[in-house]
Amino acid sequence: MSQDTQGEAKAVKAREGTLDIAANPFKADFPLLVKHPELTFLDSAATAQRPEVVLQAERTFYETMNANPLRGLYKLSVEATQAIADTRKHIAEFIGASDPDEVIFTRNASESLNLIAHSLGGSILRKGDEVAITIMEHHSNLIPWQQICRHVGATLVYIRPDANGHISQEEIEAKIGPKTKIVSSTQLSNVLGVIPPIKAMSDRAHEVGAYMVVDGAQSVPHMRVNVEEQGIDLLAFSAHKLGGPMGIGVLWGKRDILESMPPFLTGGEMIDSVTEDDAVWAPIPAKFEAGTQDAAGIFATDAAISYIESLDRDALEKREHELTAYLAKRLMELPYVTVLGSQDPEDHLAAVSFNVGDVHPHDVSSILDMSDVAIRAGHHCAQPLLTWMGISSCCRASVAFYNDKADIDNLIDALENVWKVFNIGD
């Protein structure tokens, strides 16, 4: 697996306590968590907290190398340009890709997915074609496909999991067929915390001549992603769920595919030459990067990845698995709580969704806030999934390695309070 190729190059030692969820050797790295010792933050699936090194990197950029990258011919601008190039290379290595030019910077994962749907979908889809996505998609990997399918007269087909959130081989073969031109799937459900079989889907996609697009917004922060081994053609994710700054998205794609796609946004920086009537696009990655980039954010993204790599990713993933299993187990122990998806505590990663009797999730969240417990409540930008499960909203607690056992115990205690508030006098 990728562990060998990626891990061997930089042998790092896990911090002491990484594998003990009662210990927390990470919290001190996160200024917000230090500043708010009362806070139980269980909403990392929405956005992660940032370590000090990331905040420092943003400052360092503006203090020491601020200039508009790519344009200037003076030293500062060259440094800014280099910072972007270094990050591109680093990200490529991080996701198991070999060519840094295949890494495109966008504003967020949503923009990356819009770019793919618009540029790739718009140029290859024809009336009668099919795009297959799972019912578990975040709206970001759903609406762009709805739009482009409607525009060209293609059909959007939904791959559906069983009650545990698992997608069977039969379902894959039934939904990905000769008419399928693009398959797009999340690699880690932001609602069910389940990991869809990306390799099986990409094998099938390639068998029928379709492209495999992966929404890695949730997976990249929590598991090793290797685009080559997992058969991914295009991958979208964001820096902010990875401990990097908000406003930086990544699109990775195979060179030949990116080269065949028309640009999404046009303007400065993305051209080779322009006449009154025409323009010649710059080669990738510039072709997809119109306008001034958030160079400081990109530089800080580099720092976020370095930080994670310095901590032994396998150990972090193990810790997050254990935290999630403990979270799911404690929730399942509460008689009035229903956990969505798999009832096996080990079968979730990072996120666990649930409902508290028939108390509205927004009330649950507001009352938890009284105990400074932060979770997400609502439809989690996955309305078709919730509708398919027969609910309109739910609560979601999600963990990252900087959480610990006490955070989950706090949530459970606070949930007992929610139940009490709603059952007084009954």
Place this chain on the structure above:
Amino acid sequence: MATDNLYNAQFMDHVAHPYYKYKMEDETYSHQGVNPSCGDDLTLQIKIGDDGKIEEASYQGHGCAISQASADMMSDLMIDKTPEEAMELCKLFGDMVRGEQKDPEELDKLDEASMLQSISRMPARVKCAELAWRTLEEIFKEQGIAH
């Protein structure tokens, strides 16, 4: 924190034992209000008396405790109010939950509903609290009774 005093016994009483949650058979107007993003779905009914005042108000539907309790408190408040007075109270309530009206004397006009003032520190819940009030406003606007 912000929500400390909201889910208190008085508030929860409206949730557990709503006084005005029932179907009215002889209503003058009936109107549905929804918050699609949270699944709140409420049907408000009002009966206008011969004197032109609101004689009775009731609601049905489902949603979070805030949308339900707020509808219950509003139904109580609106009895014997003229449409113009009702519209003014709706506006006052909206101003309160958005934090734009803080004068205690003014807020007293909202009677029990003034306890929802803490919603002004919970911006994500403003829509929940406002649902019934917005629905009532829509009735009057659609009927051209008040604006």
